[in-house]
Amino acid sequence: MLIYFVTGVIGASNYIPLTRLILVSCPSEILTIGMTVHQTVISLCAGLSPIIWGVMLQLLREGGVEHPFRIFFSTMLLLCACSQIMLSFVNEPKAMGTKDFVGKLIKSTQVRFFSVFRSND
Secondary structure (H helix, E strand, O other), X not given: OHHHHHHHHHHHXXXXXXXXXXXXXXXXXHHHHHHHHHHHHHHHHHHHHHXXXXXXXXXXXXXXXXXXXXXXXXXXXXXXXXXXHHHOOOOOOOOOOHHHHHHHHHHHHHHHHHHOOOOOO
């Protein structure tokens, strides 16, 4: 269960700045089109990435690399870190910061999780 929570927090901390970036970079009159294009590109990339990574892992194995998954996870960690660094420069003064939002998300999830075990007596 902890892995689901951690991956959810990591996904939210990556997706929220991406959404903010689209909201900041698109003019208000075509914001709907910008969000639609963004969602379409994200869906295509999410669908193609397992296929591309599978082909790359197979090529690495055939090329004599002993542990291709080390390259896979290292690359994914590097790309995630780079995207977080780049997205941290998006300034939106009216919105809550990503660090604050993720902190509140973690606190509220813990409260909701433990309130499930509350007795109804």
